[in-house]
Amino acid sequence: MTKIALAGLGYWGPNLARVLNQSQTCDFVAACDVNRISLEKITTQYPFLKGYRDFNELISSDVDAVVIATPISTHYDLAKRALLAGKHVFVEKPLAHRADLARELVELAADRQKTLFTGHTFIYSPPVIKIKELIDSGEIGDVHYISLSRVNLGLYQKDVDVVWDLAVHDISILLYWLGEMPVNGASFGRACVQHDKRDVAFLWLEFPSGVVASNEISWLSPQKMRRTCVVGSKRMIVYDDMDLAEKVKIYDSGVDFCQPQTFGEFQLTYRIGDMHAPYLGNAEPLLKEIEHFVHCFTTGERSITSGEFGAQVVEVLELVDRSHLNTPQPAIAGIRMGF
Template sequence: MINIAQIGIGRWGKNLLRNHYQIGSLKLACDLDQNNIDTALQQYPDLKITKNVDDVLNNPDIDAVVIATPASTHFALGKKVLEAGKHVYIEKPIVLRQQDLQDLMNLAAAKNKILMEGHLLLYHGAVNRMRQAIQDGLIGEVQQVYCRRTGLGAIRFESNVLWDLGTHDISVVYYLLDEHPAVISAQAAQFYPQKTAEVVFTAIKFASGKIAHIHNSWLDPHKDRKAIAVGTQGMLIMDELAADGKVKFVKKRVAYDPAKKFEHERYAYIDEGAEVLDYSEVEPLREECLHFLQCCETGAIPRSGGANSLRVLKTLLAAQQSLERDGVPIKYPQ
């Protein structure tokens, strides 16, 4: 078993802590906030906790480190962990600068260690069922993908809604299509004084002609967690919150017959109902934690490893550049 230490056990970190504790991999936790420490000890009285990061880095019994701290600290901590000769999992966003990510990737390769980013949805059964349906050709050639991740709050003060919520959707789009984008544009709106945009619309164009559109908002009446793929032979809807089946194959499509005399006769709109696509329900975070441990043990490339992180980060940076220039399209940097 890989021995894990975790740095940061607060907001999202407490969920990672729970999973690694239940798996039996967690040996040490580290946090500066006494409230976080007290809460953790109430739930896990036998948990070893320190306030000193060096206790993690210098512990020879620790094989890998989970980092769930504010994004601004990710690079420095991740670098120290890799330099100490340990595998590292960093919650999203992995870093905020492309060069920092490249440095971490190079260091991980030099040390022969795993570098993995927390992209929860890549381990969600519904997302994987949707991806399998696309790969099986169920909806024919994919034409477009669009995502909505919205709700009321919680407003962040360190980064805008694109970096908070949009990161999930960008990773899902690329996981479903497995293509590099060509052009990215984004529009944002900010209504409150915290200097982070609460609403962002992101558009991604691919060289193949496919398009993707992402709507992220902290100011929405509906909590929405959807991804929709439209293809030549049907459509897929993935709704994380649906109670009647999270993945649906919608048998709607456009049939075009160029042999028809009149243009309006050449188009037929076909609706043959819908069906739920079943899959095994497991906690995505548990799957993600187990995947990290397995990669550490076997040396396998993580599903959300450095290459995936680089594509997502380059997209985030291009979208940020676009929204700062009032929606000017930005070419994806090769």
């Protein structure tokens, strides 16, 4: 059985450790963290693990693959070292903090004939997979637009702003659903608490197919919300990740326009039909993701969230970063509001 090690035991690392231990497809043999207390805690919980505080020692061992769940700023360096050491590599999202570095990792993995996998967990969740099926099958018709909201009170991150922490999820979902890269993008955000770090942002993306998407993200909201609306020409979908009973709802609703022969024939028909919630199952996305990683590097199959996919997500993050407006401009010069 293939041997896997985990590097990074902070906020997300223990969750990865749990599913690595649970999986029947690999042998979870080692963990690494510079923090002695974190390392002792995980090796106490899983006594069979060999603990490392030096990453170079870890990748010099006989492990087949390394899962990297360290701060984003370290992803590139650690992934590069692991690939050069001949390991298959799973990197938590985002793949790197710059698109050129992400591309370098993709090329290195190809050169070394190793699997480079990006941890975009939502791509493995039943609701997201179901919506992909509904879009691809044409059941909802042509997609007009998608709106996504992902807000909560925290958690503030040390090394990235809210775009790189939260929008990375929604961007990956959009790329997965639509199968194309955006041609235009814009963002507006504010740093409300820390002057140098955006904690609220609004993103807009336009895709070659004509689909437009808006994305609201925030660390500064009184309520946790993860809600997405996909509007098609035939049907509409609401995906509420906070709804434990019915995460995906499909509405037979829409507006039809009858092309008039004369002005008097102008007519819009509003359709409000039934709603149904499809059965989604209860598979755990994180476990599915880890097992897909193992499957890919043992069979050579290309991953859904490959290094290439991860690099594309980083490219979109950079696109919206470049378009970021700190100061909104009035649509009409000199416009004033009077009451």
